[in-house]
Amino acid sequence: xxxxxxxxxxxxxxxxxxxxxxxxxxxxxxxxxxxxxxxxxxxxxxxxxxxxxxxxxxxxxxxxxxxxxxxxxxxxxxxxxxxxxxxxxxxxxxxxxxxxxxxxxxxxxxxxxxxxxxxxxxxxxxxxxxxxxxxxxxxxxxxxxxxxxxxxxxxxxxxxxxxxxxxxxxxxxxxxxxxxxxxxxxxxxxxxxxxxxxxxxxxxxxxxxxxxxxxxxxxxxxxxxxxxxxxxxxxxxxxxxxxxxxxxxxxxxxxxxxxxxxxxxxxxxxxxxxxxxxxxxxxxxxxxxxxxxxxxxxxxxxxxxxxx
Amino acid sequence: xxxxxxxxxxxxxxxxxxxxxxxxxxxxxxxxxxxxxxxxxxxxxxxxxxxxxxxxxxxxxxxxxxxxxxxxxxxxxxxxxxxxxxxxxxxxxxxxxxxxxxxxxxxxxxxxxxxxxxxxxxxxxxxxxxxxxxxxxxxxxxxxxxxxxxxxxxxxxxxxxxxxxxxxxxxxxxxxxxx
Numbered sequence: 001x002x003x004x005x006x007x008x009x010x011x012x013x014x015x016x017x018x019x020x021x022x023x024x025x026x027x028x029x030x031x032x033x034x035x036x037x038x039x040x041x042x043x044x045x046x047x048x049x050x051x052x053x054x055x056x057x058x059x060x061x062x063x064x065x066x067x068x069x070x071x072x073x074x075x076x077x078x079x080x081x082x083x084x085x086x087x088x089x090x091x092x093x094x095x096x097x098x099x100x101x102x103x104x105x106x107x108x109x110x111x112x113x114x115x116x117x118x119x120x121x122x123x124x125x126x127x128x129x130x131x132x133x134x135x136x137x138x139x140x141x142x143x144x145x146x147x148x149x150x151x152x153x154x155x156x157x158x159x160x161x162x163x164x165x166x167x168x169x170x171x172x173x174x175x176x177x178x179x180x181x182x183x184x185x186x187x188x189x190x191x192x193x194x195x196x197x198x199x200x201x202x203x204x205x206x207x208x209x210x211x212x213x214x215x216x217x218x219x220x221x222x223x224x225x226x227x228x229x230x231x232x233x234x235x236x237x238x239x240x241x242x243x244x245x246x247x248x249x250x251x252x253x254x255x256x257x258x259x260x261x262x263x264x265x266x267x268x269x270x271x272x273x274x275x276x277x278x279x280x281x282x283x284x285x286x287x288x289x290x291x292x293x294x295x296x297x298x299x300x301x302x303x304x305x306x307x308x
Numbered sequence: 309x310x311x312x313x314x315x316x317x318x319x320x321x322x323x324x325x326x327x328x329x330x331x332x333x334x335x336x337x338x339x340x341x342x343x344x345x346x347x348x349x350x351x352x353x354x355x356x357x358x359x360x361x362x363x364x365x366x367x368x369x370x371x372x373x374x375x376x377x378x379x380x381x382x383x384x385x386x387x388x389x390x391x392x393x394x395x396x397x398x399x400x401x402x403x404x405x406x407x408x409x410x411x412x413x414x415x416x417x418x419x420x421x422x423x424x425x426x427x428x429x430x431x432x433x434x435x436x437x438x439x440x441x442x443x444x445x446x447x448x449x450x451x452x453x454x455x456x457x458x459x460x461x462x463x464x465x466x467x468x469x470x471x472x473x474x475x476x477x478x479x480x481x482x483x484x485x486x487x
Contacts, residue, residue: 068335068336068339098433099358099359099362099433102359102363102366106363106365106369109369109370110365110369112370113338113369113373113376117339121335135373135374143460159359159433286463287464
């Protein structure tokens with residue numbers, strides 16, 4: 001895994017934006033509301049939506065906390081781009097710090113305050129409820145996520161993403177730790193306010209944090225959500241799916257293909273599963289998923305001790 | 309370059325720390341405190357303590373996220389609608405904080421810091437863990453697992469009958485109720 005010069009952040013960010021756009025296009029195609037419309041309109045939805053939001057005049061609310069609101073709406077995109085710094089594509093990565101995995105984890109925790117601030121700042125009841133819902137749901141998915149992240153680190157004996165990828169040269173970690181892989185994907189949906197864990201941005205709240213932002217603010221917030229999904233898919237590829245490992249094709253292409261596949265799955269789940277209420281998520285997360293991830297970690301640790 | 313980054317971080321940390329006590333909104337105070345801690349955590353990255361720095365940022369952000377809920381729940385002016393002050397016992401607090409600052413600054417300036425001997429280890433995180441835990445590593449690891457399990461099970465037991473609990477099967481006392 002070679003570290004790249006500082007300018008590598010620009011193509012990395014571009015890659016995230018392209019993948020996020022593709023995810024949004026796929027969601028446009030899958031959206032049942034678009035049935036009967038021409039394919040170009042559904043496939044090009046991210047483009048049209050971007051153009052529309054850029055032209056839209058910004059609405060505001062009564063006495064918003066503008067500073068926290070703006071910071072909160074921009075936050076998800078910033079967090080996603082900072083996460084992307086440690087996500088490898090084949091053998092290439094912007095940076096491969098010795099604590100890359102913890103970096104990823106710390107940034108997903110940064111979303112707690114970010115989303116909450118986005119909800120609080122609007123001074124609107126929907127946003128406020130949404131922010132608190134996100135915090136309570138984050139409590140549910142964060143602990144299983146941490147243990148799911150611990151599993152590949154223990155198996156590889158390192159917190160360095162490059163070494164975790166290298167440790168999968170024989171078997172991909174998804175074979176050895178399928179539960180951790182699943183939990184990781186669910187948590188990605190959780191911190192992206194997506195699919196079954198989209199309760200904080202639920203329709204019963206008129207979109208929650210998405211209710212009040214308009215114009216470019218809304219664009220940045222929506223882009224941030226797709227960017228988080230993208231980076232989560234990229235990270236799952238590196239941690240569980242062997243990174244750039246694969247026959248014939250070059251490593252970077254395999255990485256991108258696997259990321260695209262996981263991302264498509266994450267996007268498709270939105271239309272396939274109902275949104276779960278936070279208290280049910282909590283019960284499920286702590287009573288079922290947490291013990292399962294701990295057992296998974298035990299199995300992985302024993303295997304690692306056995307030297308396999 | 310490192311010095312410049314350090315100074316920027318130090319100024320951000322102190323300025324955000326001051327902001328905690330001058331803003332009149334609990335939400336902003338919480339976020340300012342988080343910014344201050346993140347600056348301190350980033351400063352730790354400068355001395356190549358990668359794990360310590362990132363874990364400080366992780367813990368503090370998580371803590372502030374939870375603390376925001378409680379700060380706003382218990383403080384007198386959650387939304388910044390009424391004038392409020394974060395300062396209490398001003399004189400005593402001022403004396404204590406100046407005293408603590410002078411003590412710490414004097415310690416930092418007057419201590420005869422040793423010269424570096426040898427090279428930094430290749431894996432700083434591991435070296436740090438072994439320096440802190442030493443022979444107690446196994447004990448600490450088991451204790452942390454037990455503590456964690458205790459916390460989770462205590463919470464699960466405590467919230468066994470939450471507000472929404474039993475909505476899958478209506479509770480008996482609700483079924484016959486209704487005045």
